Amino acid sequence: MDFSIKRTSFIAIIVIAALLVIFVPLWVKDYRADTLLSFTIPTLPTPPSAALLPTTAGKASIKNLLSFPLTPAKAWVVELPDIKDPAQAENLVLSLRRKGFNAYSRQYKSLLGVLTRVFVGPEVKPEQMKQVAEQLHTQMHLTTQVVPFDPLLSQ
Structure with missing residues (x-):
């Protein structure tokens, strides 16, 4: 019975x-932290009304935009095989x-290290570059490939 x-x-x-443990923190006022936050959200700026915008300049700019081609003119280059030694390139x-x-x-990084790629061109017509590729193959015995010109690589 004692047990x-x-x-x-116990x-x-x-x-x-x-x-x-559950109820004492509710009675102690200093123990609870204030959980309410107050802040203000700024309002979004209002776009200018259409009445304030000039209409004559807008019509002229739309006509000018439509007269330009939507895609840039393409150019072509002959790409030669990659060369590991920059001096040989x-x-x-x-x-x-x-x-x-x-x-x-142009040099670029690859899994094999820094390689140098040699290009010939650019020309607007791919037929011209195909003729150049054939000349390079017959005169210098180089493997060639005609690819689209990337102006970012030519800088």
């Missing part, structure tokens, strides 16, 4: 402690220029 009294009193102490560019070709080279 059941100890067990009952359970009662645990229940009372749990209730105190520069020698190839110089020899191509001596033969009258408009050649340039």
